[in-house]
Amino acid sequence: MDAIEVIVAKRDGGELTAAQIDWVIDAYTRGEVADEQMSALAMAILLNGMNRREIAGWTQAMIRSGERMDWSALDRPTADKHSTGGVGDKITLPLAPLVAACGAYVPQLSGRGLGHTGGTLDKLESIPGWRASLSNDEMLSVLRSAGAVVCAAGSGLAPADKKLYALRDVTGTVESIPLIASSIMSKKIAEGTGSLVLDVKVGSGAFMKTPERARELAETMVALGTDAGVRTVALLTAMDRPLGRAVGNALEVQESVEVLAGGGPSDVVELTVRLAREMLEAAGISGPDPAKALADGSAMDAWRRMITAQGGDPDAVLPKAAETMVVEAPASGVLSRLDAYAVGLAAWRLGAGRARKEDPVSFGAGIMVHAKPGDLVRAGQPLMTLHADETARFERALEALRGGYEVGPASTEVLPLVMDRIT
Numbered sequence: 001m002d003a004i005e006v007i008v009a010k011r012d013g014g015e016l017t018a019a020q021i022d023w024v025i026d027a028y029t030r031g032e033v034a035d036e037q038m039s040a041l042a043m044a045i046l047l048n049g050m051n052r053r054e055i056a057g058w059t060q061a062m063i064r065s066g067e068r069m070d071w072s073a074l075d076r077p078t079a080d081k082h083s084t085g086g087v088g089d090k091i092t093l094p095l096a097p098l099v100a101a102c103g104a105y106v107p108q109l110s111g112r113g114l115g116h117t118g119g120t121l122d123k124l125e126s127i128p129g130w131r132a133s134l135s136n137d138e139m140l141s142v143l144r145s146a147g148a149v150v151c152a153a154g155s156g157l158a159p160a161d162k163k164l165y166a167l168r169d170v171t172g173t174v175e176s177i178p179l180i181a182s183s184i185m186s187k188k189i190a191e192g193t194g195s196l197v198l199d200v201k202v203g204s205g206a207f208m209k210t211p212e213r214a215r216e217l218a219e220t221m222v223a224l225g226t227d228a229g230v231r232t233v234a235l236l237t238a239m240d241r242p243l244g245r246a247v248g249n250a251l252e253v254q255e256s257v258e259v260l261a262g263g264g265p266s267d268v269v270e271l272t273v274r275l276a277r278e279m280l281e282a283a284g285i286s287g288p289d290p291a292k293a294l295a296d297g298s299a300m301d302a303w304r305r306m307i308t309a310q311g312g313d314p315d316a317v318l319p320k321a322a323e324t325m326v327v328e329a330p331a332s333g334v335l336s337r338l339d340a341y342a343v344g345l346a347a348w349r350l351g352a353g354r355a356r357k358e359d360p361v362s363f364g365a366g367i368m369v370h371a372k373p374g375d376l377v378r379a380g381q382p383l384m385t386l387h388a389d390e391t392a393r394f395e396r397a398l399e400a401l402r403g404g405y406e407v408g409p410a411s412t413e414v415l416p417l418v419m420d421r422i423t
């Protein structure tokens, strides 16, 4: 077999055979298929798609490219959540300890932000001392002591996806449903969780801009998980506006701690509790009430154990940006729009995100949103506070926000927070 045969088959709209898929993923992982050949194939897949059989074969081949983790030694069920990424999406931070406090183990391999979306590991790294890289033995030990572990995937997990994702990122081939679904699910299945809840974001700040595309992605991923023996359910949730009020690494940790202390913005609390219920149901745990575990401090206790077990100090003062700038309401009326993509892009330009994988992030940079769509505002009232380490960053952030918010006579429609549930 050779790479050209596989590329030409997909370029001409054909179906790849199981043997072709297995060969190309294995040969690419070993370096026998070159990056330029794999990018041609990824583009052919983006343009011509793959059917369910091909996507399942592609996912399984990526899983087989590396190790598969096994939590069968644990005495309680495992449950995980994956979000397709958004702006202000800090849900993993309160959710993982909350679900642990309710009786499941949460082994979560997370990623870093790229572009306008934030990454869970960048957020947690703003806590002094916290470590993202753990060996498999360390993961097991944190799980046993804290009930939840959030860390980076080791190099042995789905290495084919690691290589392919980096290639897609620079060849305009990220936005393919078969490639996104197989990328996410190969890592989640290899991670060894018994059940999985997918939070598929919809709207300007998400990969999937329309409910139709998000539903297709969700259905594809649920089928992949179910076929692999992982109890999988997906929620479609709103990402037309930022989630909560904090966007940026340390700012989002602060907001998550407020949620764990029984406060925090209502949308973050609602989504955290809903996802926790879904995770517990998927794990077969009934009885514990996540809303109660937030109120009685047991989720906070699990958070403190989880952060401490990974070297972090839950009482440490979080990094703060040196400079702030207030964006005021241009008129009196209703804030009718606050675009998630514009806010994410502005936070990124303030230093909260990175342009290249190797860049550092500023832990203190980001945006605090003071008004959400539907709120009444007065002219001159603060709408947002921008945080950055240098004042020079404010101008480009303001440019990103231009046209991203509107104050008008009446509210426009926003997406419901939870739009659909797919099983």
Ligand code: URA
Pocket (backbone or CB within 6 Å): 084, 165, 174, 179, 180, 181, 183, 184
């Ligand atoms: N996240 C992933 O892990 N893979 C994708 O392809 C997109 C988002």
